[in-house]
Amino acid sequence: MNGLAFDPLLPWPVIGALAVLALLVALWSVWQGLRGWLWRGAAGLAVAAALAGPALESGIRNKLSDIVILLDDRSASQSLPGRAAQTDAAVDELTRQLTALPDTEIRRITVADDPDGTLTGAALTRALAAEPQGRVAGVIAVTDGLAHDASMVPATAPAPVHVLLTGQETDWDRRLVIEEAPAYGLIGQPVTIRLRIEDQGAVPDSVAQTPARLRIMLDGEETRSLDLPPGVTLDLPVVPKHAGQNVVSISFQAPQADVPELTDRNNAAAVQIQGVRDRLRVLLVSGAPHPGERTWRNLLKSDANVDLIHFTILRPPDKMDAIPVEELSLIAFPTQELFMQRIRDFDLIIFDRYRVRGILLPQYYDNIRRYVEEGGAILVSAGPEMSSVESLNLSPLGAILPARPTGRIYDQPFLPRLTEEGSRHPVTSDLPGAPVEGAERSWGRWLRMSEVIPGPRAQVVLSGADDAPLLLLGRVGKGRVAMLTSDQVWLWGRGFEGGGPQLELLRRIAHWSMKEPDLEEEALLADVGPGLAVTITRRTMDVSAGPVRITHPDGKSEEIPLTEAGPGRFTAHWTAPGPGLYRLAEGEIERVLALGPAAPLEFEETVASGAALGPLAEATRGGVLRLSEGVPALRTVREGRPAHGQGIDRPWIAITPREAASVSGMTHRPLLPGWAWLVLIAGLAISGWLAEGRGRLRGSA
Amino acid sequence: MRPRLLFSLLILWVTAVSAQEEPDPRLVRAADEVALAYVITGDAEVDAASEAGLRGLSQVLTARTTVEPGEPIGIDPDRDDLSLLTFLYWPVTGTQAPPSPQAYVRLNHFLRSGGMILFDTRDGDIAGLGGPDGTAALQALAAPLDIPPLAPVPQDHVLTRSFYLLRNFPGRYLDSDVWAEAPPAGAEAAEGAPFRNLNDGVSPVLIGGNAWAEAWAVDDNGLPMFSVGAGFEGERQREMAYRFGVNLIMYVLTGNYKSDQVHVPALLDRLREEEEVVQ
Numbered sequence: 001m002n003g004l005a006f007d008p009l010l011p012w013p014v015i016g017a018l019a020v021l022a023l024l025v026a027l028w029s030v031w032q033g034l035r036g037w038l039w040r041g042a043a044g045l046a047v048a049a050a051l052a053g054p055a056l057e058s059g060i061r062n063k064l065s066d067i068v069i070l071l072d073d074r075s076a077s078q079s080l081p082g083r084a085a086q087t088d089a090a091v092d093e094l095t096r097q098l099t100a101l102p103d104t105e106i107r108r109i110t111v112a113d114d115p116d117g118t119l120t121g122a123a124l125t126r127a128l129a130a131e132p133q134g135r136v137a138g139v140i141a142v143t144d145g146l147a148h149d150a151s152m153v154p155a156t157a158p159a160p161v162h163v164l165l166t167g168q169e170t171d172w173d174r175r176l177v178i179e180e181a182p183a184y185g186l187i188g189q190p191v192t193i194r195l196r197i198e199d200q201g202a203v204p205d206s207v208a209q210t211p212a213r214l215r216i217m218l219d220g221e222e223t224r225s226l227d228l229p230p231g232v233t234l235d236l237p238v239v240p241k242h243a244g245q246n247v248v249s250i251s252f253q254a255p256q257a258d259v260p261e262l263t264d265r266n267n268a269a270a271v272q273i274q275g276v277r278d279r280l281r282v283l284l285v286s287g288a289p290h291p292g293e294r295t296w297r298n299l300l301k302s303d304a305n306v307d308l309i310h311f312t313i314l315r316p317p318d319k320m321d322a323i324p325v326e327e328l329s330l331i332a333f334p335t336q337e338l339f340m341q342r343i344r345d346f347d348l349i350i351f352d353r354y355r356v357r358g359i360l361l362p363q364y365y366d367n368i369r370r371y372v373e374e375g376g377a378i379l380v381s382a383g384p385e386m387s388s389v390e391s392l393n394l395s396p397l398g399a400i401l402p403a404r405p406t407g408r409i410y411d412q413p414f415l416p417r418l419t420e421e422g423s424r425h426p427v428t429s430d431l432p433g434a435p436v437e438g439a440e441r442s443w444g445r446w447l448r449m450s451e452v453i454p455g456p457r458a459q460v461v462l463s464g465a466d467d468a469p470l471l472l473l474g475r476v477g478k479g480r481v482a483m484l485t486s487d488q489v490w491l492w493g494r495g496f497e498g499g500g501p502q503l504e505l506l507r508r509i510a511h512w513s514m515k516e517p518d519l520e521e522e523a524l525l526a527d528v529g530p531g532l533a534v535t536i537t538r539r540t541m542d543v544s545a546g547p548v549r550i551t552h553p554d555g556k557s558e559e560i561p562l563t564e565a566g567p568g569r570f571t572a573h574w575t576a577p578g579p580g581l582y583r584l585a586e587g588e589i590e591r592v593l594a595l596g597p598a599a600p601l602e603f604e605e606t607v608a609s610g611a612a613l614g615p616l617a618e619a620t621r622g623g624v625l626r627l628s629e630g631v632p633a634l635r636t637v638r639e640g641r642p643a644h645g646q647g648i649d650r651p652w653i654a655i656t657p658r659e660a661a662s663v664s665g666m667t668h669r670p671l672l673p674g675w676a677w678l679v680l681i682a683g684l685a686i687s688g689w690l691a692e693g694r695g696r697l698r699g700s701a
Numbered sequence: 702m703r704p705r706l707l708f709s710l711l712i713l714w715v716t717a718v719s720a721q722e723e724p725d726p727r728l729v730r731a732a733d734e735v736a737l738a739y740v741i742t743g744d745a746e747v748d749a750a751s752e753a754g755l756r757g758l759s760q761v762l763t764a765r766t767t768v769e770p771g772e773p774i775g776i777d778p779d780r781d782d783l784s785l786l787t788f789l790y791w792p793v794t795g796t797q798a799p800p801s802p803q804a805y806v807r808l809n810h811f812l813r814s815g816g817m818i819l820f821d822t823r824d825g826d827i828a829g830l831g832g833p834d835g836t837a838a839l840q841a842l843a844a845p846l847d848i849p850p851l852a853p854v855p856q857d858h859v860l861t862r863s864f865y866l867l868r869n870f871p872g873r874y875l876d877s878d879v880w881a882e883a884p885p886a887g888a889e890a891a892e893g894a895p896f897r898n899l900n901d902g903v904s905p906v907l908i909g910g911n912a913w914a915e916a917w918a919v920d921d922n923g924l925p926m927f928s929v930g931a932g933f934e935g936e937r938q939r940e941m942a943y944r945f946g947v948n949l950i951m952y953v954l955t956g957n958y959k960s961d962q963v964h965v966p967a968l969l970d971r972l973r974e975e976e977e978v979v980q
Contacts, residue, residue, distance in 0.1 A: 288767035289954035290735055291787040294815055294903065297956055312955055313767050314864055321765050327944075329862035329959060384733075411733075413724060447729050447785075488732065494814045496724075496784035 005668065007053035019048040039688030043681055050677035053670065060665040065103040066137035066657050069127050070094060073111045073143030073166075075118040076602035080262055083144060083166040090142045090164055090631045097634040104655075107131065117148025117601045120613065124161075125154050133158045137636075138643075138655030139620075140164065142627070144608040148601065153616050160622035160643035162653045167608035168628050170259050172201035174212065175266035175604065176250060179233065184274045185246070190237040193271055195250065197230040201607035204257045212252040219247055220583050220592040228252075240275035243517045247272055247592045249581055265603040270581050270594040279307050280347040280514055283338060286312040287354035287385065292490035296352055296381075299506050306510075309346075311338075316357055339364040343371050347514045353383040353487050355390035365396040372400055373477030377513035383487035384409050387450045402458035402474030402483050408451040414465035415445050416500070422461030424541050424568025426519045427473065427508045432501050444497035449486035458483075459541075473512065480513045521568075524548070524589045532576040532595055537569060538562055538586050545570040546586060553580030562586070625651055725781065727774050732785040734771030735954070739790040739914070741775040742797040747823075748775060751792055753926055754914025758946040760923070766864065768950060778804040783811040788953045790914060793822045793835045793842060805845040812847060812905040817953045822910040825874025835910060848906050852883035859960045860907075863951040865944040872911030872942050873929050879909035903956040907949070916942035 008015055022044020029037030072091050078084060098106050111123045120143060128136065139161040147153065177198050185191035197212045211227040218238065228234050240246040251268030254261055282300055286293050289312055300308040311333055339360065343349075349368065372378055380392060380401060387405045392398065417435055422428040433442040449464045454472055462471035464486065472483045492500035512519040525537040538545045547559040562570035576582060579596020610617070610624035617624050623644030625632055633652040637643055643654040672680070731738060737759055739751035755773035763769045776789065778800040783789070789811070800808070812818065820843065822835030854860055854870070858881065861867045870879045882904035916939055918926040929939045951959075 286955075288769075289951055290768075291732070291954065293954055293958075294956045297958065298815070308961075310958055310961055312958055314951060314955075315765065316767050319765055319767075323865070327866055329864055329866050413729075445724075447724065448733055490815075491732065491784065494784040494816070495810055496782070499784075 002056070002058045004671075005055050005057045007055055007670075009051050009053055015048050015051050018051065019045055022048060034692055036688030036690075036692040039684050039691060043684035043688060046677070046681045046684055050672075050674075050681065054672075055668055055670045057669075058667050059663040060667070061661045062664055063103070064135055064660040064662055065105050066101075066655065066660070067105050067107055067131050067135045068098055068137055068655055069107045069109060069124075069131070069139045070098070071109040071111065071120070071123065071127065071139065071141040071143070073118060073120060073141070075111060075113050075146075077118065077144055077146050077606055078166065080144075080167075080606060082168070086166045086627050087142050090166075090627050093631040094140055094142075094634065101634070101636065101655075103657075104137065111143070113602065118143075118146060119149045119152065120147035121149040121152030121154070124157075124616075125152060128154060128157055132660070134660045135658055137658050138162065138653075139622070140653070141613060142166070143613070144606075145610045145613055145624075146605050146608070147612040150612040153612060155616070156619045157616065159620065159656055159658070160654065161613070161617050161620045162622045162632075162644065163610050163613045163617050163624040164632070165608040165610055165624065165626050167626070169626065170202050171262055171607050172199065172203045172207075172259065173262040173266070173606045174199050174203070174207070174230065174255055175606075176214075176252065176269050177604075178250075178269050178271060181271040182273060184276050185238075185240040186278050187240050187243060187275045189278075190239045191273060193236045193238055193248065193250075194233060195236060195269075196233045197228050197252070199230045200605065201262075204259060207255045207257045210255065212255065214250060214252050217249045217251075220249075220581075220590065238273065240273050243275045243277055245272050245594070246275050247581065247594045249592075249594075262606040263603055266606065272594050277305070277514075280305055281307045281309065281345055282510065283346045283349045284308060284310045284352060285350065285354055286310070286352040287357075287383075288313060290353055290383070290487065292381070292487050293352060295490040295493050295502060296350065296506070298493075299503050300510070303507070309338075313354075313357075313359065317359065318357070333359060335360055335364060339367055343367060343376070346371075346376065348377045348379060348510060350379045350381065350510070351392060352381045353385060354380075354392060355385040355388070356392060356395050357390060360395075362396055368397055369400050372479035372481060375478035377480045377482075377515075379482045379484075379509060379513050381484045381487060381489070382450060384448065384450060386452075386485065400474075400476040400481055401455075402472040402481050403452035403454045403469060403485070405485075406451045406453060410449050410451060410465035410468065411447075412465055413445040413447050414449065415443060416462050416464055416470055417467075419460050419463050421459050421541065422463075422471075425459060425461045425473070425521055426523075426539060426568075427512045428461045428471070428505070429567060429569075431505060442498070443500035444492055444495070446486050446488040446491055448488055452483075452485050471509070473509075480515070482509050482513050484509070522589055524584055524586055524591050526584060526591065526593045528593075528595065532579070534574050534576060534593065534595070536560065536562070536572045536574060536584065537565070538571070538589075539569055540587075541568060548572060548584055548586045550574070551583040551585070552577070553582065623651070623653055625653070724785070728782060728785040730771055731774055735768060735787065736771040737773045737788055737790065737950070738776045738786045739773060739792070741777050742792060742794045744794045744796055747792050747794055750918050750926070751775070751790055751914045753918035753920065755790060755917070757917040757919035757925075758943065758950070760919065761917075761943045762947060762950060766947060766951070768954065770950075778808060783807050783816065784814070786811070787816060788950065789816065789818045791818050791820050791842075792914060793820055793839045795835070795838045797838070797842070799842055799845075802845070809845075809847045815903070816905070817903070818846075818906050819913075819949065820906065820908040821872070821913055822908075823873075823912040823915070825872065825877040825910040825912060839908070843906075843908075846906070849904075850883040851880040851906070851908065853878040854881045854907075855884065859957050860948055860952050863948045863955065863959045865948055867941070867944060867948060869941075870909065870911065870945045871916070871938050872909070872913035872945070873915040873927060874911045875930075875938060877910040879907060879911075881907050903952070911942075913942055913946065917946055 022041055025044055026037050026041025029040050072087055078087060095106060098104055107127060109123055109127045111118060111120050136159045138159045139157055142164045144166045145163060175198050176195060178195050180194040182191045199208065209229060211229040213225060214228050215225045216223050238248050248271045249268065254264040254267060284296055284300060300306050314330055387407045387409050391405055393401055393404050415435060418428050435442055449470060451468050454460050454469050455474060458472045458474040460469040460472050464470035470485055474481045489502050492502035508519055521541045523539045527535040529535060536548055545562050547561045549557055549559050551557040560572045560574050562572045565571040576595050582593045582595065584591050584593055614624050621643045630650040633647055633650055635652050635654040636657050637654040639656045645652055730736060737755040739755055741748050752773055752775060759770040759773060820839055822839050824835040915927040916929050920926050929935045
């Protein structure tokens with residue numbers, strides 16, 4: 001910080017002109033042959049120099065200490081046997097050695113678990129950014145090297161970066177790698193999970209290349225097991241069985257060897273596949289155009305999940321006029337195709353005020369019955385024709401309908417009400433504005449319904465006039481049948497006497513028929529909240545529900561009592577102790593709940609490796625060393641020298657002292673005081689005068 | 702004095718409540734039987750024509766289709782609850798007093814919830830000639846209604862194929878345009894229009910001037926009450942008027958059913974054949 005500074009007394013051009021004048025005078029003197037030319041010139045230049053005001057400047061310096069960043073990794077993968085002790089020992093030893101060095105400060109950085117894994121790279125970047133670049137003398141990371149943010153590792157550092165790896169030379173691990181797993185899958189359509197077994201580290205010969213026996217479970221039920229050699233990619237087909245969460249758990253036993261593998265926590269994975277239904281195909285058959293028909297159309301056509309195929313009998317076979325067919329817009333009802341060939345394409349068939357008028361042959365009805373028994377669904381929305389001779393109940397379909405008509409029609413206004421069962425059934429429970437005892441009437445009334453006698457297994461969820469059944473739900477074989485004994489639900493849509501939740505009711509009836517999981521009567525639901533908090537809801541038609549038995553991933557089980565939260569709803573709040581696969585069971589209902597990531601991120605890879613931090617160490621001439629070979633000795637080297645090596649007894653690593661200093665002030669001192677300049681100039685002038693004068697004297701002698 | 706007043710108020714209140722409790726049996730019948738309804742204008746001649754016209758149309762529907770409406774009923778929008786109705790025929794006269802604001806609230810709810818009104822200015826013979834026609838009266842009646850933007854019914858409208866294939870919509874008169882909700886300019890337009898999404902794209906109003914009720918009208922003996930055109934051509938026009946009526950009621954009840962994709966291929970074939978015949 002020392003230097004020469006000028007503080008000119010006159011503007012620079014004047015000083016320059018003076019200097020030039022002095023040179024000219026010297027040159028003129030040379031030409032004239034004057035012997036004092038050198039002195040004259042020097043005197044002129046000295047005047048110019050004195051006017052330029054030269055001064056000495058110097059700074060006041062304070063030496064700064066060196067900083068060594070000591071990073072220790074305390075993530076979950078460092079908790080594997082032996083690693084924590086190794087880390088403690090190394091950190092203690094290095095701290096001792098570093099404190100012994102003069103003018104050296106230690107910055108301790110501890111990397112803990114993050115939901116995104118071990119973020120060593122980000123921690124390093126942050127630590128380096130927080131320190132002055134000129135003081136960082138070294139970085140020492142005590143870690144297993146398994147950083148989950150390799151891209152965040154800085155490319156270089158101002159000082160050597162040393163990586164001291166925990167773990168042993170003999171560490172090895174066999175793990176399950178899920179390469180690709182779909183988050184969604186269509187129910188009944190196979191989806192592919194791509195996986196492989198990977199061996200890492202020093203795999204013992206007895207294990208290497210021996211296949212692992214995979215066990216594959218879908219929702220807690222073992223579906224298959226197979227042998228898979230390591231390194232081979234397997235495309236595993238899985239068929240989601242139901243809507244909502246399908247949990248596929250894949251696992252294998254830890255292989256037997258003299259040195260056990262590091263951990264068996266990465267030997268299993270739970271893949272959650274959200275089962276979604278393909279677009280639902282609904283066949284709506286209207287027996288005649290009527291005001292409620294557009295209600296069905298509005299509902300089904302506005303439902304993005306539904307493909308509606310609609311047929312209306314616009315002209316019955318017994319009404320003919322002489323109008324030629326090319327002036328008619330009518331097409332034949334493709335009954336053979338719909339009810340024989342394509343019937344299994346439909347998820348639901350709605351008979352909307354359909355009357356049996358000889359359009360459908362008896363074998364079609366038989367086929368519809370078979371279709372329902374094999375898992376299909378029909379919904380009968382019946383008008384007064386149900387009480388007539390044209391009733392669907394008198395067709396072969398009658399055998400599976402949940403009620404049979406008496407022939408009586410209630411022609412009086414009535415208010416639909418939830419029955420005891422209806423208040424618990426998901427199709428009707430919580431319908432907005434449901435009438436309650438003693439309250440003002442909230443729903444509008446309907447004006448007509450047919451009287452029916454419910455079948456023994458039918459659930460009556462809505463009742464109408466004289467508490468006669470209005471909405472009945474039933475199950476036949478694997479299929480479902482719903483029956484609405486009035487056609488006047490459209491009055492709710494029109495707002496008659498205030499109307500009612502017509503679209504919501506019809507939507508729920510239709511989707512219950514199509515086995516929408518949200519509308520199942522018996523269900524065990526689990527909502528995973530923030531963290532591992534779970535709200536368990538048991539929906540049932542029973543009046544009570546027992547405790548839920550929860551089986552933990554380690555096989556331990558506990559029972560959680562449920563409290564009634566409403567008709568047919570029992571809930572409990574529960575927090576899982578940790579991520580993993582839990583099995584919930586109440587009564588006959590069971591479900592599997594996967595909490596947390598598919599496999600714990602920290603245990604995906606466990607064999608210590610310098611792969612993530614190695615490039616940085618290399619770029620800074622630092623070393624990647626194994627702690628299993630002993631804690632290295634610490635030295636200091638000059639910048640730019642190799643910073644690690646092998647000593648006599650153990651390896652060494654080095655830091656580079658940076659000689660950093662701060663400047664706390666500045667002094668400004670003129671080169672010569674004014675009187676010295678005067679003496680100098682006068683001396684030079686006199687010398688010139690003496691030189692020339694003496695010559696003249698000598699010449700005259 | 703005071704107890705008597707209270708007593709009479711109580712009686713009034715009881716009758717008011719019971720009137721609300723028991724729906725009008727005529728309207729209950731309309732809901733049960735899909736009865737066609739017309740607005741009573743106060744002009745006896747027009748009202749008689751409306752009733753006879755709807756009766757004639759009901760008879761044609763019963764004879765030819767699965768829709769079997771009951772006796773038509775006259776509606777006073779000021780008094781009657783419209784929520785039990787589906788279709789309202791509204792002949793426009795110059796003399797009708799506009800309904801009350803409460804009636805318009807009910808009419809708007811009726812339109813929004815899927816009902817349909819056919820306004821008939823009955824002036825197809827004179828409209829557009831510059832003389833007095835029904836336009837002013839219609840504007841006065843319909844201004845307070847929430848009617849979407851209208852456009853003449855295009856050739857591909859579902860009304861042209863909801864039962865019969867039609868090219869125009871004649872009544873007693875032939876040539877006036879029929880207006881329905883304008884087709885949306887694009888998907889964006891469909892977002893904004895309230896009726897389109899609510900009711901499967903079915904127009905809540907139709908407006909025309911072809912005096913349909915007069916073409917449909919039959920007397921007690923089943924004979925036409927008004928002359929339509931002349932001779933054989935006239936009878937053909939009356940038949941077409943009935944066909945329009947059938948299509949109209951099918952459109953009211955089934956909405957855009959005939960626009961469903963399943964029908965399109967068969968109907969396209971038929972239309973193509975017809976074109977070939979015409980050429």
